[in-house]
Amino acid sequence: AKSNGKFKLLFNNLMKPITFFALLIGLNLLLISCEGNTDRTREIRNNTSRTINVFTAGTYISVFNQSVSKNKTETLFITSQRGGSYYLESPAMGMTSMLITNATGDTCTKDYKLDNNWEIQVEERSKIPSDWQHKYTFVVDDSDFN
Numbered sequence: 779a780k781s782n783g784k785f786k787l788l789f790n791n792l793m794k795p796i797t798f799f800a801l802l803i804g805l806n807l808l809l810i811s812c813e814g815n816t817d818r819t820r821e822i823r824n825n826t827s828r829t830i831n832v833f834t835a836g837t838y839i840s841v842f843n844q845s846v847s848k849n850k851t852e853t854l855f856i857t858s859q860r861g862g863s864y865y866l867e868s869p870a871m872g873m874t875s876m877l878i879t880n881a882t883g884d885t886c887t888k889d890y891k892l893d894n895n896w897e898i899q900v901e902e903r904s905k906i907p908s909d910w911q912h913k914y915t916f917v918v919d920d921s922d923f924n
Contacts, residue, residue, distance in 0.1 A: 814862030814908030820854040820869065821915045822846060828881045830918060838872025851915065862908025869896040869914035876916075884923040890916055 820839075824830050824846040832852070834842040839855040846852045857872065870891045878886035888895055897915040902908075 813860055814904070814910075816859050816861065816863045816910045816912065818857045818859075818867065818912040819914065820856075820873070821851050821913065822854055822878075823851040823915050823917045824848055825917055826880060826920045826923075830881075830886075831879045833875070833877045834873055835875050836873035862902075862904075862910050864900055864902065864910055866898065866900065866912065868893055869898065869916070878918060878922075880923050886918055886922045887924050888916075888918065888922040 822832055826848055829845050829847050831845050832842060832854075834854055838857055842854050844852060855872070870893075873890065876890040878888075880886075890896075895916065897913075897917060899911075899913040899915075901911045901913075903911055
């Protein structure tokens, strides 16, 4: 009967640290899963009366070389980061060049590097976990060509 009591004491002493570590691991997993996410989408919207040709390259985008029909919007690239954030970044971040031409060969004079030339929308999709969507849209009009 004494050995049975020693076994219970030994078992209880072993289970306390195991239970403690299991709770710590569970808490860490819970905190990691609550980290959230931030998606940032760069788009181009063609508000001109004709199709435009868009060439974009950079560190976040290998190459975007497409025609965009009038009144259409195309995604240039999307980035995602762990952790929800409402902080804006420069819309041109990750882009080293953008060349836009129209059907007559005119070049767009609107500077994509100026933040004010972009429409910016920020939406909180979820509070817990923190999940944010940033949308940066470069809008091209007929008046942007010379």
